[in-house]
Amino acid sequence: MRARFRTTMEQLLHQEPRTALVLADIGPLDLGRGTPVARRVVNVGIREQALVGVAAGLALAGLRPFVHSYAPFLVERPYEQLKLDLSHQDLGAVLVSIGASHDAASEGRTHQCPADVALVGALPGWRVHTPGHPDEAESLLRAAAAGDDRQYVRLAARPNPDPLPADGRLHVLRDGGGTAVLAIGPALAQTLPAVADLDVALAYTSTPWPLDADGLADLLRGRDRLVVVEPYLEASTAPQVVAALAGRAVGLTFAGVGRREVRRYGTPEDHDRWHGIDAAGIRRRVLAVG
Amino acid sequence: MTSTTAPPRPLPPALLHNLRRLTGDEKHDAAAHSTLDVLWVLHDRVLRLRPDDPAMPGRDRFLLSKGHGPASYYAVLATAGFFPEHWLDDLAGPTAPLGHHPDRLLVPGVEISSGSLGHGLPLAVGLARGLDLTGEAGDVHVLVGDAELDEGSNHEAIALAGRWGLRRLRCVVVDNASATLGWPGGIARRFEVEGWSSAHADAADHDALHAALTRPADGPHVTVVRAARKGA
Numbered sequence: 001m002r003a004r005f006r007t008t009m010e011q012l013l014h015q016e017p018r019t020a021l022v023l024a025d026i027g028p029l030d031l032g033r034g035t036p037v038a039r040r041v042v043n044v045g046i047r048e049q050a051l052v053g054v055a056a057g058l059a060l061a062g063l064r065p066f067v068h069s070y071a072p073f074l075v076e077r078p079y080e081q082l083k084l085d086l087s088h089q090d091l092g093a094v095l096v097s098i099g100a101s102h103d104a105a106s107e108g109r110t111h112q113c114p115a116d117v118a119l120v121g122a123l124p125g126w127r128v129h130t131p132g133h134p135d136e137a138e139s140l141l142r143a144a145a146a147g148d149d150r151q152y153v154r155l156a157a158r159p160n161p162d163p164l165p166a167d168g169r170l171h172v173l174r175d176g177g178g179t180a181v182l183a184i185g186p187a188l189a190q191t192l193p194a195v196a197d198l199d200v201a202l203a204y205t206s207t208p209w210p211l212d213a214d215g216l217a218d219l220l221r222g223r224d225r226l227v228v229v230e231p232y233l234e235a236s237t238a239p240q241v242v243a244a245l246a247g248r249a250v251g252l253t254f255a256g257v258g259r260r261e262v263r264r265y266g267t268p269e270d271h272d273r274w275h276g277i278d279a280a281g282i283r284r285r286v287l288a289v290g
Numbered sequence: 291m292t293s294t295t296a297p298p299r300p301l302p303p304a305l306l307h308n309l310r311r312l313t314g315d316e317k318h319d320a321a322a323h324s325t326l327d328v329l330w331v332l333h334d335r336v337l338r339l340r341p342d343d344p345a346m347p348g349r350d351r352f353l354l355s356k357g358h359g360p361a362s363y364y365a366v367l368a369t370a371g372f373f374p375e376h377w378l379d380d381l382a383g384p385t386a387p388l389g390h391h392p393d394r395l396l397v398p399g400v401e402i403s404s405g406s407l408g409h410g411l412p413l414a415v416g417l418a419r420g421l422d423l424t425g426e427a428g429d430v431h432v433l434v435g436d437a438e439l440d441e442g443s444n445h446e447a448i449a450l451a452g453r454w455g456l457r458r459l460r461c462v463v464v465d466n467a468s469a470t471l472g473w474p475g476g477i478a479r480r481f482e483v484e485g486w487s488s489a490h491a492d493a494a495d496h497d498a499l500h501a502a503l504t505r506p507a508d509g510p511h512v513t514v515v516r517a518a519r520k521g522a
Contacts, residue, residue: 020423040423050412050446057416060351060401061424080406081443085413088403090395 001155002098004134005141006031009066012145013037018064019145024051027068048073052081052093059091064145070104071097071113071154075120087123092148095120096141096155100130100186101232101257102271103157114257118236120152121209127151127168128209130185130231135163136206156186156231158268164188168207170215176201179225181286182216184208187231187256190272194282200227208237213244220250227286229277230256255285300496301330302369309365312378312388324466324517325433326362327493328503332431332462333370335500341371344399348427351417353402355410356435356464357391364388364397372399408441410434411461415447418459418510431503433462436477437469445480451510452485459510461486462503464493468520481512493517 006028012019013032020040023029024047032038042058044050048069055065067074074097075082086093097116104111120126129151131137137155144151164171170182177199183191185206195202203219205212208230220226230237234256241252258275272278276285309323333339337350354363361381368375373387380386387396391405404410414432421428434444451459463477473480478488486509489502493515502513 020420042419044446044450047446047450049408049443050415050450053409053412053443053447054416054419054450057413057418058420058423060413060417061420061426063420063423081409081412084403084406084409089413 001131001134001137001157001159004138005068005096005155008138008141012066012141013040016064016145018062020058020063020065022051022055022058022065022067024048024069024073026070026073048077049081052078053085055093056081056085056089056091059086059093060089064092064094064148066094066096066141066145068096068098070099070111071116072099072111075116075152076113079119082120083123086150087125090125092150094141094144095152097152098155098157100154100156102262102268105268105271106265108265109261109263114233115236116152116154117208117230117232121236121239125150126209127207128154129166129207130154130156131166131206132156132160132185132188132204133163134159136166139166140206154185154232158186158189160186160188161192164204164206166206168205168210168212170203170205170212170219172201172203172219174202178223179227179286180219180223181227181229182219183229184237185231187229187277190277190279191229191282193279195286198283198286200286209240211237211240211244216241216244220245220248224249225251225253227253227255229282230254231277233257233259253285253288255282301326305330305365305369308368308375308378309361311375312361312365312381323359323362324435324464324493324520325356326366327496327517328433328462328464328499328515329362329366331496331499332503333366336503337431338428339370339399341399344372350428351401351414351430353404353410353414353417353430353432354392354400355402355404355407355414355432356438357404357406357410360388360390360392363392367397367399370399373397407435407438408443411444411447414459414461415451415454415456418451418456419454421458422456429458429460431460431462433464435468436463436465436473439463439473439477439480440469440471448481448486449484452481455485455509457507457509460503460507461510461512463512463514464517465514466517466520477514478512481510486510486512488512488514490514490516
């Protein structure tokens, strides 16, 4: 997904003269080198507060800034800048992160950021995308380039087997019995084997914030259980789900990254298992609510 | 404060009237407002702005980073004609456009919503770089307080502006000696080592202020304005 971000971003810089890419010594620093678009690749060095402040200043000048770094350095360190320099100024930008949750498992806690979606979702006026495939990432980035709003595109290291439409809608992949399972972004990869032989409905979205409320209402027609499998901090999607249900009595389970700090290295798959969001863990959670 | 030794300031009576109107405090001496002189000189003599067209392309941009205590700013904008003077009579009321921190979406002429320290200068750096990229005319002026410089975000921005040689960026530091731990070697030194040019002026000397604010520069330029000590 990160490779696709690079190629897509390079094309956008050439195709869209408003586009700028703001970096803090991480990412495709050499993008467009030797071409006129290189001047719109702005590297601030290791200064993540300025990363966001400068991006907001570029937006004040009428540019469309894309801001890219590791999730903890893009969202958590300059969080007040996101709140004030972008949201409070009512300025647009596209944040593009890598290092989703524990993708950087072996780097330890410093490079892990499961809370990013909850944090961005707590700010007004943001759309959050968690593409599950490079094709989805590309179409989301292209759509974002044409807008003026605030978007967060969370790139993951482990894609789903196939792309699905990245149109902000909820897509029903399979019909089934009384329980509906909603897999968000790259969580679909583990959810597919988890529910392969279970009589449940399965739906997918790459845009959890705002959640497709109409799509969710359709999915839950005649069903009273919903399991949300989310690739970030568990229950980050809860405010969107609860609002979409509008008071309906539905049994809810959120399966995501736990709040406790797992003080271990290993692989992303290890962390999935420890947090109960590998295929076996998801299957247990689905059966437990059935 | 005592004003027996303060020189007379060439501030127009309408501005002082508007300031009193806003604070509702007749004995509140204008000199207590550390930013008043530089705000007036900027808007009266330096900035290319049109109050009847605050979003005019090619205008100079003024970013008030020191957004707390904006009474002087509001009085200057009202006097310059950016919004009706009667707005000054309802500060921070439930339907008031003027609050204790300015909001760019509510007040014509206000380029940034500020109040939390350390945001204006990085915004100004991005704006100056952005205008260089788009080719639009206009200088970018940003006003910060000396204590506000404590924020690390400002030091990120000072370094960037110097390295990038942002010629259209002009910072004003209003020094009312309010930084708790101070700046050994002086405030201007912090900018100079990053490649900025600098100038000093007293708040009360408007001609010196004007000269310092408009001094030609090959890169970013800072004017350190000596104002009355906070609480004096």
